[in-house]
Amino acid sequence: MTWSKFDRMLKRTAALITVLLLSTAGTASAREPLVVGGTLASVSEAPWAVVLTNTAATRESKRWCGGVLVAANKVLTAAHCAGERVASYGVIQGRADLTDHSLGRFSAVSKVWVHPAYSTATNRNDFAVLTLKKPMTGVPVLRLETNPKADRRGAVPTVYGWGDTADTGPDDTLQKLAVPDLGDATCLGIKGYAENGYTAAANICAGYMDGTGDACQGDSGGPLVLNGRLLGIVSWGRGCAEPQYPGVYAEIAPVAKTLVEQVR
Known part of the structure; x- marks a missing residue:
């Protein structure tokens, strides 16, 4: 490779x-x-683990990236996940199986903050914070x-x-x-x-x-x-x-x- x-x-x-992006690089591996x-894992052992969805995702679940609830209305994720329109994002909590829509909570995203020193050249400071429109009160957050x-x-x-x-x-x-x-x-x-x-x-x-x-x-x-x-x-x-x-x-x-x- x-x-x-x-x-x-x-x-x-x-x-x-x-x-x-790999299609433009010319040197990428074809490995799946x-x-x-x-x-x-169960959501009870990791209630703060969340899924970041995006309307541009091709999967039926719209899964885009992972994230972690660090406050009732704040999710920390990777900066390289946060380059789309704010309105295109959503966050799911409490749904271990994304096909089971009867479980979990969903919130739209009202704001995206990307670390000002994030570098696409080195991928350093790969952090973004999403502000939720609907706070996930009562859910344990991760320190x-x-x-x-x-x-x-x-x-x-x-x-x-x-x-x-x-x-x-x-x-x-x-x-x-x-x-x-x-x-x-x-x-x-x-x-x-x-x-x-x-x-x-x-x-x-x-x-x-x-x-x-x-x-x-x-x-x-x-x-x-x-x-x-x-x-x-x-x-x-x-x-x-x-x-x-x-x-x-x-x-x-x-x-x-x-x-x-x-x-x-």
Whole structure:
């Protein structure tokens, strides 16, 4: 597989965006997207996990990206998920199976804030905050991690998402996967990662070097959780569950103060 900035930046976002952009890159892989090694999760164990929908999505569910409820009316997601019209977005909470419309809550989005230092060249500061028109009162929210030392080799956070599965599990269904924190040195030592934006100051390197498991398309912006706090969000990587290429997550602690200002 050849490297391209589109493999790096958009592999975890909505399939529609990925297809459109990869078609212009000329160097993208034809490998199908998949989530490997996950298990079914319930909304009761992750009530703060939400689905970001968009009217431009081709899937019947309109699934676009993942997100996390950080206040009754605020959802944190990835900046690379937030480039469409504000009115085109919606947020679903409490629906593990997106085909079951009898469950969960839905809210339209009234405002989208993208981190002012977000870079499409390096994918740093890959954060966006959505303001909901209808606050999801009574739903537990996830606290932001403020300690940079929480990103440490050997920790085992869990990532949640509704992303594609390629028959490793049901599509459009909430799944979880424990992804060991491999430490910054691991990703910095991988050819292409540092050159394409990985930095110890802003990212978390987590997953399996043997390709056992990974987040992928449709999971962008979803929560990476450790000890009841939001450690990071799904951001980028090369391929999906490719051996020797773990996932890259946008780290919360370095930008926690900026994010807190947006979710008050």
